[in-house]
Amino acid sequence: xxxxxxxxxxxxxxxxxxxxxxxxxxxxxxxxxxxxxxxxxxxxxxxxxxxxxxxxxxxxxxxxxxxxxxxxxxxxxxxxxxxxxxxxxxxxxxxxxxxxxxxxxxxxxxxxxxxxxxxxxxxxxxxxxxxxxxxxxxxxxxxxxxxxxxxxxxxxxxxxxxxxxxxxxxxxxxxxxxxxxxxxxxxxxxxxxxxxxxxxxxxxxxxxxxxxxxxxxxxxxxxxxxxxxxxxxxxxxxxxxxxxxxxxxxxxxxxxxxxxxxxxxxxxxxxxxxxxxxxxxxxxx
Amino acid sequence: xxxxxxxxxxxxxxxxxxxxxxxxxxxxxxxxxxxxxxxxxxxxxxxxxxxxxxxxxxxxxxxxxxxxxxxxxxxxxxxxxxxxxxxxxxxxxxxxxxxxxxxxxxxxxxxxxxxxxxxxxxxxxxxxxxxxxxxxxxxxxxxxxxxxxxxxxxxxxxxxxxxxxxxxxxxxxxxxxxxxxxxxxxxxxxxxxxxxxxxxxxxxxxxxxxxxxxxxxxxxxxxxxxxxxxxxxxxxxxxxxxxxxxxxxxxxxxxxxxxxxxxxxxxxxxxxxxxxxxxxxxxxxxxxxxxxxxxxxxxxxxxxxxxxxxxxxxxxxx
Amino acid sequence: xxxxxxxxxxxxxxxxxxxxxxxxxxxxxxxxxxxxxxxxxxxxxxxxxxxxxxxxxxxxxxxxxxxxxxxxxxxxxxxxxxxxxxxxxxxxxxxxxxxxxxxxxxxxxxxxxxxxxxxxxxxxxxxxxxxxxxxxxxxxxxxxxxxxxxxxxxxxxxxxxxxxxxxxxxxxxxxxxxxxxxxxxxxxxxxxxxxxxxxxxxxxxxxxxxxxxxxxxxxxxxxxxxxxxxxxxxxxxxxxxxxxxx
Numbered sequence: 115x116x117x118x119x120x121x122x123x124x125x126x127x128x129x130x131x132x133x134x135x136x137x138x139x140x141x142x143x144x145x146x147x148x149x150x151x152x153x154x155x156x157x158x159x160x161x162x163x164x165x166x167x168x169x170x171x172x173x174x175x176x177x178x179x180x181x182x183x184x185x186x187x188x189x190x191x192x193x194x195x196x197x198x199x200x201x202x203x204x205x206x207x208x209x210x211x212x213x214x215x216x217x218x219x220x221x222x223x224x225x226x227x228x229x230x231x232x233x234x235x236x237x238x239x240x241x242x243x244x245x246x247x248x249x250x251x252x253x254x255x256x257x258x259x260x261x262x263x264x265x266x267x268x269x270x271x272x273x274x275x276x277x278x279x280x281x282x283x284x285x286x287x288x289x290x291x292x293x294x295x296x297x298x299x300x301x302x303x304x305x306x307x308x309x310x311x312x313x314x315x316x317x318x319x320x321x322x323x324x325x326x327x328x329x330x331x332x333x334x335x336x337x338x339x340x341x342x343x344x345x346x347x348x349x350x351x352x353x354x355x356x357x358x359x360x361x362x363x364x365x366x367x368x369x370x371x372x373x374x375x376x377x378x379x380x381x382x383x384x385x386x387x388x389x390x391x392x393x394x395x396x397x398x399x
Numbered sequence: 400x401x402x403x404x405x406x407x408x409x410x411x412x413x414x415x416x417x418x419x420x421x422x423x424x425x426x427x428x429x430x431x432x433x434x435x436x437x438x439x440x441x442x443x444x445x446x447x448x449x450x451x452x453x454x455x456x457x458x459x460x461x462x463x464x465x466x467x468x469x470x471x472x473x474x475x476x477x478x479x480x481x482x483x484x485x486x487x488x489x490x491x492x493x494x495x496x497x498x499x500x501x502x503x504x505x506x507x508x509x510x511x512x513x514x515x516x517x518x519x520x521x522x523x524x525x526x527x528x529x530x531x532x533x534x535x536x537x538x539x540x541x542x543x544x545x546x547x548x549x550x551x552x553x554x555x556x557x558x559x560x561x562x563x564x565x566x567x568x569x570x571x572x573x574x575x576x577x578x579x580x581x582x583x584x585x586x587x588x589x590x591x592x593x594x595x596x597x598x599x600x601x602x603x604x605x606x607x608x609x610x611x612x613x614x615x616x617x618x619x620x621x622x623x624x625x626x627x628x629x630x631x632x633x634x635x636x637x638x639x640x641x642x643x644x645x646x647x648x649x650x651x652x653x654x655x656x657x658x659x660x661x662x663x664x665x666x667x668x669x670x671x672x673x674x675x676x677x678x679x680x681x682x683x684x685x686x687x688x689x690x691x692x693x694x695x696x697x698x699x700x701x702x703x704x705x706x707x708x709x710x711x712x713x714x715x716x717x
Numbered sequence: 718x719x720x721x722x723x724x725x726x727x728x729x730x731x732x733x734x735x736x737x738x739x740x741x742x743x744x745x746x747x748x749x750x751x752x753x754x755x756x757x758x759x760x761x762x763x764x765x766x767x768x769x770x771x772x773x774x775x776x777x778x779x780x781x782x783x784x785x786x787x788x789x790x791x792x793x794x795x796x797x798x799x800x801x802x803x804x805x806x807x808x809x810x811x812x813x814x815x816x817x818x819x820x821x822x823x824x825x826x827x828x829x830x831x832x833x834x835x836x837x838x839x840x841x842x843x844x845x846x847x848x849x850x851x852x853x854x855x856x857x858x859x860x861x862x863x864x865x866x867x868x869x870x871x872x873x874x875x876x877x878x879x880x881x882x883x884x885x886x887x888x889x890x891x892x893x894x895x896x897x898x899x900x901x902x903x904x905x906x907x908x909x910x911x912x913x914x915x916x917x918x919x920x921x922x923x924x925x926x927x928x929x930x931x932x933x934x935x936x937x938x939x940x941x942x943x944x945x946x947x948x949x950x951x952x953x954x955x956x957x958x959x960x961x962x963x
Binding site for chain 2: 766768787788789791792793797798800804805806807808809813816817818820821824825826829865866869
C-alpha cells in the first residue's frame with residue numbers, strides 16, 4: 115500500500131515534470147536550441163506564486179495564472195532581447211547565452227529571496243484524499259492532475275489549432291513555413307512564451323505542495339534535460355510520457371534507496387540513455 | 400615572441416614586487432584560474448564543444464591527492480597521475496556516446512555527470528562524504544608540498560601554466576589543432592575534408608581533462624582541503640567558462656587575459672559586497688556571460704581585433 | 718571505372734527523393750548532372766558524397782564499396798565535394814581554410830602549408846591568403862571551397878552548384894578554373910543549372926527527373942531529347958509550341 119502511494123506521488127510529480135519539459139522540447143525541436151535556464155523559469159514561477167499569495171492572497175487559480183502570465187512575458191522578452199540574436203551564431207554563444215541567463219536569474223533570486231527554504235502559506239488545499247485506500251495529499255493531487263491537463267492541452271494546442279500548426283510547421287521545416295507565409299520569428303517568440311509560461315505554472319503548481327529555494331532551478335533544469343532526452347528530440351508527447359516515467363523513477367529511488375538517491379538515479383539514467391538510446395522513446399534514430 | 404617574454408618577465412617579477420600576502424594570494428589564485436580556463440579552452444574554445452561541467456575533472460584531480468594521503472599516508476603528489484587517469488576514463492565515458500550526436504547532448508551530459516559525481520561523492524564515506532578530506536597539516540618533507548608561504552606555490556603554478564600554454568601553442572600549429580578549429584567552424588565541411596571528427600573531439604576532451612585534473616590537484620594540494628562543493632560544484636565549472644570566454648575562447652592567451660581581469664575583480668567584489676556578496680559576484684558573472692554571448696562571443700580578444708584597426712586609422716589620419 | 722552507382726534510391730519517410738538511379742563514371746571525365754528543382758539530384762549527390770545514407774543500392778569507388786562509408790572515409794579515398802551553400806570556415810584565414818584540406822595528405826605543417834600555397838596559386842586566391850574567409854564575397858567563398866577540396870588531392874570532385882550566382886566575368890574565370898583542375902587529372906561531376914557551364918565543360922550529361930535518370934549522353938543530344946524538354950517545360954509544351962511558339 116505504501117508502495118502504491120509512492121507510485122501515485124511519483125506520477126503526480128511526474129505530471130508536473132511533463133508540463134515544464136514540454137516547453138523545453140518544443141523549443142529544442144523548433145530551433146535546435148537547448149534552454150539552460152529552463153529550470154530557473156520553474157523556480158521563478160514558484161516565487162511569483164509566493165509573492166502573489168503574500169501580497170494579494172488568493173488561491174491556486176490566481177497565482178497559477180499570474181505565474182503563467184509573468185513567465186510568458188519573460189519568455190518573449192528573453193527571446194526578443196537575447197535568443198533571437200544568438201541562434202544564428204556559434205554554438206558557444208548559444209550555450210553561454212542561456213547558461214549565463216540561468217546564473218543571472220538564480221543568483222538574483224538568491225539575492226532577493228536569500229537561500230532560505232520557503233513554502234506557500236497553508237492554502238485551502240489541505241487535507242488528504244483516500245482513493246481506493248491510497249492516501250494522496252489534496253495539494254499533490256490537484257497539482258498533478260492540473261499539470262497533466264495543461265500538458266495535454268498544450269499538445270492539443272500544437273496539433274489541433276492553427277497557431278499550433280504554425281509552430282509545428284516552423285519546427286518541421288523553417289524555409290517551407292516561410293514560403294507559406296508563416297513568420298518564424300513570431301512563432302519562435304510565441305514558443306518561448308509558451309515554454310516559459312508552462313514552466314511558470316508548473317512551478318506554481320509545485321509550490322502548492324513542495325518547499326523550495328532558489329537552488330531548485332538547477333535541479334529542475336537537469337531533470338528537464340533528462341525528460342526531454344528520454345522523450346525524444348522535439349517530441350511533446352514524448353516529454354509527456356517521459357515526465358511521468360522520471361517522476362516515477364525518482365519516487366521509487368527515494369523510497370528504496372533514500373532521498374539523496376532520487377537525483378543520482380535520474381542522472382545515471384541520463385548517462386545510460388546517451389549511451390544506449392539517445393533518441394529516447396519517440397525520437398528518430 | 401617579444402610579448403611573450405615580456406609577459407613571462409612580469410609574472411616572474413610580480414611576487415617580488417607585490418610580496419604582500421594579499422597580493423600574492425591573488426596572484427596564486429589568478430594563475431590557478433588561468434590554468435583551469437586554459438585547460439577548458441582546449442575542448443571548449445578551440446574545438447567548440449562547450450562543457451559546462453568541467454568541475455568533474457577538476458574535482459577528480461582535487462580529491463585524489465588528499466585521498467591517498469588520508470587513507471594511506473602517501474604524498475599527495477602520488478594522487479596526481481591517478482586523478483588524471485580517472486579523469487581520462489570519465490572523459491571517454493562522456494565523449495564517446497555524445498560526440499556522435501549534436502553538440503547539445505555533450506553540454507547537457509557534462510552538467511549532469513558533474514552533478515552526479517558531486518552527489519555520489521557526498522554519500523560515500525570513503526571519499527569523505529559531505530565533510531570532505533584534508534591534506535597534511537604539517538609536511539613530512541618537501542614532497543608533501545605543504546609550504547608555509549605562497550611563494551613556492553606561485554612558481555609551481557606558473558611553471559604549470561607556462562607548460563600548458565606551450566602545449567596549447569604547439570597544438571594550435573599542428574594538424575590536430577587545425578582539425579579542432581575546423582570542427583568548431585563547420586563540422587559538416589570538416590568531415591567532407593577527411594577530418595575524423597568524433598575521434599578528434601574525444602582527444603581534445605581527454606587532453607583538456609588531463610590538465611583540468613592537474614589544476615584540481617594543485618588546488619587541493621595548496622589549500623589542503625576539498626569537499627564535494629569546492630571540487631565538483633557548478634561554480635567551479637562556471638569560473639573556467641567565464642574566464643576563458645571573457646578573454647577569448649579559442650585563443651592562446653584569452654584565458655590568461657580573462658583571469659587577469661576577473662580574479663582581481665572577483666576579490667574586489669567579494670570585499671565590497673561583504674559576506675552576502677558572493678551572490679552578487681555570480682549575478683555579475685551571469686550578466687557578463689550573457690553579454691559576451693550576445694555581443695562578442697569571441698571575447699575581448701575578438702573585440703580588440705575589431706576595434707584596433709579603427710584606432711590605427713585615426714592615428715594615421717591625424 | 719572510377720565510380721559506379723547501382724540502383725541507388727533514398728526515401729525520406731513517405732517521400733521518395735531518389736528512385737533507382739544508375740550512374741557510371743570513368744576516370745578523367747567531366748560529367749554534368751542536371752534536372753529541374755526537386756528532381757533528386759542533390760540527394761543523389763549527397764549519397765555519392767557519403768553525406769546521406771542510401772536506402773537501397775550500391776556505390777562503388779575504385780572497386781571499394783562506399784555505400785555506407787562516412788564522409789571522412791570518402792575524403793580519404795579521394796572523393797571531394799563542395800557545398801551548395803558555401804561552407805567555408807568563416808573565422809579562419811583563406812590559407813588556413815585550405816590547409817585543413819592539405820593536412821589530409823600532408824601531416825606536417827610545413828608540407829601542408831606548401832601544398833596549400835600551391836593550390837591557392839592555382840585557384841587565383843594567393844593574394845588573399847591572409848584574409849579571413851568571412852571577408853570574401855560569395856564568389857570568393859565558392860572559389861575557396863574548391864581550393865580547399867583540391868588540397869585534399871581528390872581523384873573525383875563533386876561540385877554542387879559551385880558556379881551559381883556569379884557575374885559573367887566571374888563565371889568565365891570559374892569555368893577556366895574547373896578546366897585547369899580537370900587538366901591535372903581530376904574527374905569531375907558537376908551539378909548545375911547554368912546551361913553554359915554544362916555545354917562548355919561537360920563531355921557527358923546525366924539528366925535527373927523525379928528521382929531517376931531520364932536521359933544521358935552528349936550535351937548537344939541531351940538538350941534535344943523529348944523527355945528532357947518535357948521535364949523542364951512540362952507536359953503541355955507541345956501544345957504551346959503548336960499554338961503559337963516556334
